[in-house]
Amino acid sequence: MxxxxxxxxxxxxxxxxxxxxxxxxxxxxxxxxxxxxxxxxxxxxxxxxxxxxxxxxxxxxxxxxxxxxxxxxxxxxxxxxxxxxxxxxxxxxxxxxxxxxxxxxxxxxHGVTAETAASGLTGLQNYRFGKAVTLPFPFVHGGDDVPQSMIDSIEANRERGLHTIVYLDIKVDYVPRRGGPDEHEEFMTADYAAALLASGWKDELAVVVARAGSPEPVVRADTLSVLATEEFGEPLHLLVIPGDVHHIEADALVSLAGAPRSLVE
CATH class of the missing domain: 3.40.1010.10 (Tetrapyrrole methylase, N-terminal domain)
Structure with a gap:
């Protein structure tokens, strides 16, 4: 068995x-x-x-x-x-x-997933999420800062009004180049990811979810350029790029994630 x-x-x-x-x-x-x-x-x-x-x-x-x-x-x-x-x-x-x-x-x-936790913590409705993507470290895949395939997936979701979960890279068993928690593993942080994505979507709304499932998770919504300047503590982190926002979702992002009202209206 x-x-x-x-x-x-x-x-x-x-x-x-x-x-x-x-x-x-x-x-x-x-x-x-x-x-x-x-x-x-x-x-x-x-x-x-x-x-x-x-x-x-x-x-x-x-x-x-x-x-x-x-x-x-x-x-x-x-x-x-x-x-x-x-x-x-x-x-x-x-x-x-x-x-x-x-x-x-x-x-x-089964166990709880990051996808269901992201929906529950942000107030974004689970049936309004499209295809999820993973953002790799640029120095690992050796290509552009953000792979074109990932950009295409986010844009396809946005065209349909759907939210996108962006999972952030984890690298294990190698010596990190950015300085991870120890010499064997490195976790991409949400501010680092937001900085990468801000090169193409500087003023777009995004939501950070940090340490989902812990007693004190962090949920923070603002533009990618603003999120790139903030710190969100210990891993694991992920990002959500919202599509069209329902008025209840908008209220949730303001109340639960500190989003500026002007960004969600």
Whole structure:
């Protein structure tokens, strides 16, 4: 049996009760944190909170060498942990397909996603979001500051009046060039992302969501050029580029995110 458990957004307490029960009953627990991370808890803290030993796999250990996970799941009750919701990444879908093809029973226990949290925290209605995009570090992809494909996706959403979630890059296991939290990982911040996007949309409204799922998330709305000058604390951050704003959404951005009224009318 292979059960995929989403841990939610922030720390060891973010997982659902059902997810925690599956962790506690598992024979072995694997995890990956390269697609996303719980910034409110270390692996050691997760192990202590759930009284388990967690075997963390890197990207290659999931995508290229999943045999230890799959072989264990053939004879044992195995849990595979990820931050957020476990089936957001194609990597996890691929692992589930491989398990099913080997005759291993699988189950999915969902966790809270950044997308639902962004809608709930900002007051922007969830059915008014279009295609999401990811903003990579320019020095990683070696191209323009903002990839043209991302610009095209945002503009396509805007033409339809839809909001766009902009996920911000996370790089793990390399020495950062901008100075990340340690020598192995770097999180793009919302002010850095806003500065990149402001080159094309200087006076456009955007919303920062920082540390969704934590006890004290930050939600801040203003123009991209203004947001580029502010600081939003510890990761994880994301941006939302609103499309057409309903009057209730406008009220929410003013009340919940400090947006200037003139920007949302």
């Amino acid at each position: 292979l059960t995929f458990v989403g841990l939610g957004l922030y720390d060891a307490s973010s997982v659902t009760v059902e997810g925690r029960n599956r962790i506690l009953s598992a024979d072995r627990v694997f995890a990956e944190f390269y697609t996303s991370q719980l910034v409110g808890a270390t692996v050691s803290e997760l192990e202590a909170a759930h009284d388990v030993e967690i075997e963390v796999r890197d990207r290659a250990g999931v995508e290229q060498d999943p045999e230890p996970i799959l072989s264990a799941a053939e004879t044992e009750d195995v849990v595979f942990l990820t931050a957020g919701d476990t089936m957001i990444s194609t990597t996890h879908v691929d692992l589930r397909i491989r398990a099913e093809e080997r005759g291993v029973e699988t189950r999915v226990i």
